[in-house]
Amino acid sequence: MKTPSNYQTTLQTPATTGFTQTTENSPKPQASFHMPDRAALVTRPFGLLTDTAAEAIVQGIAPDLSQVCADLYTALATAGTSASAIQFISILKNLRNPDPAAMRRFMKNPQSRYVLVQNDLLKVVLIRWAPGEYSGVHGHAKGGCVFKVLQGRVEEKRYEPGTKTRPLAVSRFTKGGMAYIDDEMAYHDVGNPYDAMAISLHAYTPGIRK
Numbered sequence: 103m104k105t106p107s108n109y110q111t112t113l114q115t116p117a118t119t120g121f122t123q124t125t126e127n128s129p130k131p132q133a134s135f136h137m138p139d140r141a142a143l144v145t146r147p148f149g150l151l152t153d154t155a156a157e158a159i160v161q162g163i164a165p166d167l168s169q170v171c172a173d174l175y176t177a178l179a180t181a182g183t184s185a186s187a188i189q190f191i192s193i194l195k196n197l198r199n200p201d202p203a204a205m206r207r208f209m210k211n212p213q214s215r216y217v218l219v220q221n222d223l224l225k226v227v228l229i230r231w232a233p234g235e236y237s238g239v240h241g242h243a244k245g246g247c248v249f250k251v252l253q254g255r256v257e258e259k260r261y262e263p264g265t266k267t268r269p270l271a272v273s274r275f276t277k278g279g280m281a282y283i284d285d286e287m288a289y290h291d292v293g294n295p296y297d298a299m300a301i302s303l304h305a306y307t308p309g310i311r312k
């Protein structure tokens with residue numbers, strides 16, 4: 103198991119002037135986590151988890167991220183009109199390694215993408231990236247997106263806002279690395295140029311783009 107001393111977070115936010123990266127080696131301990139029981143999961147705790155995600159978690163073929171989803175939703179719900187994915191940063195920063203056995207099973211799971219949560223306020227997606235796989239260039243609405251690498255390495259190519267052809271920067275993120283983006287900052291293309299599989303968690307607000 104990784105220890106706080108070898109855990110690294112690479113973070114990009116609007117406050118870091120463009121694409122500067124910072125590293126922290128000693129994050130705060132994560133809040134205690136209580137594994138929801140099977141019945142609670144399939145009835146969607148907090149009304150958050152999608153049925154498909156809840157079933158996958160119960161089957162052990164996707165990691166149980168229900169607590170972090172609840173924390174993300176709570177942060178938005180209490181932020182009112184100032185709700186932004188920036189509020190996800192501290193929560194995801196403290197997200198430690200999901201259950202290794204469930205992660206191993208997710209690596210072999212035929213389904214490589216789960217929408218864990220989708221409502222007006224919040225969308226959370228768990229994605230496994232095969233070598234060579236990319237999302238394609240896209241933008242994120244005003245509230246923005248934060249993603250975190252849970253396993254392997256992920257590359258993010260940024261483009262001038264509103265364009266898919268004017269490159270701005272390329273960043274590579276190892277396990278624990280995070281980035282924030284919204285349409286005013288850039289568009290981006292996220293993917294995996296490496297030989298090994300990668301897994302990342304993506305959280306957006308609003309949850310449904312209108």
Ligand SMILES: [Fe+2]
Pocket residue numbers: 240241242247290292
């Ligand atoms: Fe994205």
